[in-house]
Amino acid sequence: IVYGCDYRCTFCVVPNTRGRQRSRRPEAIEAEVREMVAQGVREVTLLGQTANAYGRDLPEPISLAALLRRLDAVEGLERIRFTSNHPREMTDDLLEAMATLPKVCEHIHLAVQSGSDRILHRMGRRYTCQEYVDLVERMRRAIPGLAVSTDIIVGFPGETEEDFERTMELVRRVRFDSAFTFVYSPRPGTAALRLPDPVPEPVKRERIMRLIELQNRISLEQNLLYRGRVVEVLVEGASEKDPRRLCGRTRTHKIVVLDEDPAQ
Numbered sequence: 001i002v003y004g005c006d007y008r009c010t011f012c013v014v015p016n017t018r019g020r021q022r023s024r025r026p027e028a029i030e031a032e033v034r035e036m037v038a039q040g041v042r043e044v045t046l047l048g049q050t051a052n053a054y055g056r057d058l059p060e061p062i063s064l065a066a067l068l069r070r071l072d073a074v075e076g077l078e079r080i081r082f083t084s085n086h087p088r089e090m091t092d093d094l095l096e097a098m099a100t101l102p103k104v105c106e107h108i109h110l111a112v113q114s115g116s117d118r119i120l121h122r123m124g125r126r127y128t129c130q131e132y133v134d135l136v137e138r139m140r141r142a143i144p145g146l147a148v149s150t151d152i153i154v155g156f157p158g159e160t161e162e163d164f165e166r167t168m169e170l171v172r173r174v175r176f177d178s179a180f181t182f183v184y185s186p187r188p189g190t191a192a193l194r195l196p197d198p199v200p201e202p203v204k205r206e207r208i209m210r211l212i213e214l215q216n217r218i219s220l221e222q223n224l225l226y227r228g229r230v231v232e233v234l235v236e237g238a239s240e241k242d243p244r245r246l247c248g249r250t251r252t253h254k255i256v257v258l259d260e261d262p263a264q
Contacts, residue, residue: 001029001067002048006057007086009113010124010191011153011184014049023048023055026067033074043079043234044071051082052089064089065097072101079234079251083109084151087127087135099142106143107177107253110136111151115170116163119156122195129170136174147177147222147252154211155184155204157195164207171214177222177252179215183208223254231256238262 004018033044046067048054055062064082071080080103087110098104110132114120117128140146152167171179183204186193233256239247246258 001046001082002051002054005049006053007050007126008124008191010122010195011156011187013187013189016189018049021050021053021057023058025058026055026062026070029067030070030074033071033077037074037076042077043081044077046071046080046082048082049084050086050089052085052091052094063091063093065091065093068094068097068101068104072103077103080104081107081253085110087112087125087132090135090139095139095142098139105251105253106145107147107149107251108139109149109151112170112174113151113153114156114159114163115167116159117166119159119163122158122192123153123156124191129166133170133173145252147254148174149178149180149253150174150176151180151182152211153182153184154208155199157184157192157199158197159184159199168211168214171211171218175218175222176215177254178219179211181208181211181215226250226254233258 001024003022003024004020005012005014006021008015029046036044046054046064052064054064054067068080068082071077080101085108090110098106098108112129112132113123113125115129120128136148139148152171154164154167184192184199231250233248233250235246235248235258237247239245239257242257244261246260246262248256248258250256
């Protein structure tokens with residue numbers, strides 16, 4: 001739904017490779033979704049480098065919340081997701097749409113990148129850790145059962161052990177359902193290339209292993225909260241790990257492997 005990006009995060013090459021944000025017209029998106037539904041599609045994911053900034057660059061600006069309301073009315077569509085999202089673009093209108101539209105899933109991917117305000121400033125992220133935490137808490141109050149996933153970069157130039165520990169503390173505090181974790185690597189054409197104090201590779205690797213261990217433990221604890229519950233699963237097909245079983249996802253984007261045989 002969106003090409004390019006207007007943010008200039010210092011680690012990201014997208015603005016240089018894909019240009020400024022360019023949103024597709026809502027009627028074109030709706031027409032595509034209707035065509036997909038006619039072909040049997042039940043779930044769609046609205047994609048953009050900053051999906052929740054959708055529509056503000058159009059000749060007649062429209063918000064992502066308005067687009068969600070438009071797609072929620074498509075008969076035959078059962079689930080809507082959108083990603084990836086920037087914390088600064090999570091408006092009250094969008095939260096209300098997520099909380100009230102029945103087809104919008106109870107899951108948000110909201111990249112935090114670091115738990116250190118100093119590193120966030122060097123990244124050009126334009127929010128503080130406390131602002132991020134406050135936003136997640138507000139979203140969880142508005143949307144019961146909300147699952148939150150994120151992106152985290154380890155070893156950004158200048159990251160000290162104290163900075164990294166702040167990231168670990170944020171992960172403990174927010175308790176993400178899952179996280180995509182990355183070791184920072186330089187990208188040609190990004191502002192981060194000019195930043196001093198690179199973190200040695202062995203330090204990066206040691207830190208990310210500690211982060212992964214922590215997040216894996218939290219993810220397991222979050223998943224165990226589903227024990228004994230009955231949830232809706234949209235079956236996607238045979239399980240990759242065991243083709244003799246079916247696999248699907250909950251509305252909160254958790255993978256479920258079913259005992260049913262795909263051949264049946």
